[in-house]
Amino acid sequence: MTDRLDRDALARRVAADIPDGAYVNLGIGAPTLVADHLPPGSEVILHTENGMLGMGPAPAPGDVDPDLVNAGKLAVTELPGAAYFHHADSFGMMRGGHLDLCILGAFQVSQTGDLANWSTGAPDAIPAVGGAMDLAIGAKDVYVMTDLLTKGGESKLVETCSYPLTGLGCVTRVYTDRAVFDVTPEGFAVRELFGTTTLDELRELTGLSLTLLPLTEESR
Amino acid sequence: MIDKTVADLREAVAGIADGATVMVGGFGRAGQPVELIDALIDAGASELTIVSNNAGGGDLGLARLIAEGRVRKVVCSFPRQTDSWHFDRAYREGRLELELVPQGNLAERIRAAGAGIGAFYSPTAVGTPLAEGREHREIDGRTYLLEHPIRADVTLISGLRADRWGNVVYRRTARNFAPIMATAARTTVVQVDEIVPLGALDPEAIVTPGIFVDRVVAVGGRRWLRDGAFVGGVDLQGEPLAAPTAELATAQTAGGDR
Numbered sequence: 001m002t003d004r005l006d007r008d009a010l011a012r013r014v015a016a017d018i019p020d021g022a023y024v025n026l027g028i029g030a031p032t033l034v035a036d037h038l039p040p041g042s043e044v045i046l047h048t049e050n051g052m053l054g055m056g057p058a059p060a061p062g063d064v065d066p067d068l069v070n071a072g073k074l075a076v077t078e079l080p081g082a083a084y085f086h087h088a089d090s091f092g093m094m095r096g097g098h099l100d101l102c103i104l105g106a107f108q109v110s111q112t113g114d115l116a117n118w119s120t121g122a123p124d125a126i127p128a129v130g131g132a133m134d135l136a137i138g139a140k141d142v143y144v145m146t147d148l149l150t151k152g153g154e155s156k157l158v159e160t161c162s163y164p165l166t167g168l169g170c171v172t173r174v175y176t177d178r179a180v181f182d183v184t185p186e187g188f189a190v191r192e193l194f195g196t197t198t199l200d201e202l203r204e205l206t207g208l209s210l211t212l213l214p215l216t217e218e219s220r
Numbered sequence: 221m222i223d224k225t226v227a228d229l230r231e232a233v234a235g236i237a238d239g240a241t242v243m244v245g246g247f248g249r250a251g252q253p254v255e256l257i258d259a260l261i262d263a264g265a266s267e268l269t270i271v272s273n274n275a276g277g278g279d280l281g282l283a284r285l286i287a288e289g290r291v292r293k294v295v296c297s298f299p300r301q302t303d304s305w306h307f308d309r310a311y312r313e314g315r316l317e318l319e320l321v322p323q324g325n326l327a328e329r330i331r332a333a334g335a336g337i338g339a340f341y342s343p344t345a346v347g348t349p350l351a352e353g354r355e356h357r358e359i360d361g362r363t364y365l366l367e368h369p370i371r372a373d374v375t376l377i378s379g380l381r382a383d384r385w386g387n388v389v390y391r392r393t394a395r396n397f398a399p400i401m402a403t404a405a406r407t408t409v410v411q412v413d414e415i416v417p418l419g420a421l422d423p424e425a426i427v428t429p430g431i432f433v434d435r436v437v438a439v440g441g442r443r444w445l446r447d448g449a450f451v452g453g454v455d456l457q458g459e460p461l462a463a464p465t466a467e468l469a470t471a472q473t474a475g476g477d478r
Binding site for chain 1: 247248249250251273297298299300301307308311312318320321322323324325326327328330331342343344345346347348349350390391392393394395396397398399400427442444450452453454455456457458461
């Protein structure tokens with residue numbers, strides 16, 4: 001399958017779009033991989049909602065500090081220039097529009113930018129939301145990073161989300177293993193196609209009437 | 221003379237009644253006041269309402285409080301973890317009630333309580349199942365939800381150092397909810413590694429001023445620090461690594477406090 005990007009390649013692709021100097025929150029799961037692919041020398045400042053700016057990579061095993069974790073409760077490190085703050089300040093940074101970008105995973109994204117990523121709505125599941133709803137509406141831009149299809153082959157890009165929503169009209173761009181999509185007033189617009197993927201294939205896989213951004217045609 | 225220090229953990233949690241609402245600091249293990257929770261278990265209070273980001277992991281601290289059947293209700297953002305088996309069981313058996321609150325709203329509701337705010341509007345959770353039945357309001361073209369403050373009878377938190385006036389400094393991301401929870405309870409109890417003389421804390425660096433603190437108890441240094449400097453050699457739960465290699469030990473010494 002040469003027409004799809006693997007997770008690392010996708011993380012590299014997302015990282016390439018993050019401007020130097022941006023304040024960025026990387027969601028739990030695949031988005032955390034983006035940190036490993038930021039261009040060397042660029043100063044992208046990572047925010048973790050449990051109270052830190054300037055988060056660095058995971059430590060060596062003997063250097064794990066139980067007082068220094070990320071939002072996924074995994075061990076991280078502190079970069080020169082890092083700052084700590086309490087939870088209300090941390091979420092004020094988000095809600096107040098100070099964060100440039102948030103990169104999240106998704107179960108579904110609708111063509112109006114609605115996001116579903118916290119619950120599948122299964123009746124027997126124990127509900128847990130964490131910071132998902134705050135993150136979804138908090139940053140200036142919300143990018144979603146995900147496979148286009150579920151393991152069952154269903155499109156994660158949909159007309160209307162069937163899973164419980166995390167936020168309304170909050171997603172601005174979706175990076176998938178087959179293409180990059182912008183959320184526009186006319187629905188999803190394909191920004192970039194990966195490998196041999198074509199617009200017609202994407203229309204068939206998603207069942208959506210996708211448009212092609214002019215930018216895409218130029219760049220092909 | 222003001223002296224908020226108490227002699228031991230038993231005294232630190234004295235007077236917490238059955239049915240009390242107790243805020244518990246921490247984000248997972250980081251900043252969780254495990255020693256105070258153990259003392260609360262020993263003191264015997266039950267039917268508690270716990271306000272905390274999580275509902276305990278593993279078998280210690282908050283998880284043990286739930287396992288011992290002392291908790292009637294949990295107000296939190298993220299109860300479900302890979303190791304939250306005690307909460308999971310109690311919840312599934314209907315032994316406790318859950319109020320799920322998005323993390324930022326949880327923080328702001330606690331902050332509001334401490335700051336004397338009657339209620340506020342937040343954009344978080346609009347359009348989601350958590351907004352059902354709630355008061356919505358449009359302000360300048362954006363929709364918000366009405367949020368009420370969360371107050372507590374007692375707050376239990378963990379800091380790094382404090383003085384007898386109750387001024388507190390924290391360590392790294394173990395700070396998390398502690399500074400706001402300190403403001404939102406009738407009685408705030410802080411466990412710290414050590415109590416230092418008045419004047420020893422840099423006034424510019426104090427995070428929680430003593431006005432918010434009622435009791436301070438020293439519980440001894442954390443395992444991954446020596447004389448205040450980071451030495452590592454533990455896992456995420458703070459448990460010693462099985463058998464550190466000579467190479468690792470050298471690396472730790474060279475690493476110093478980062």
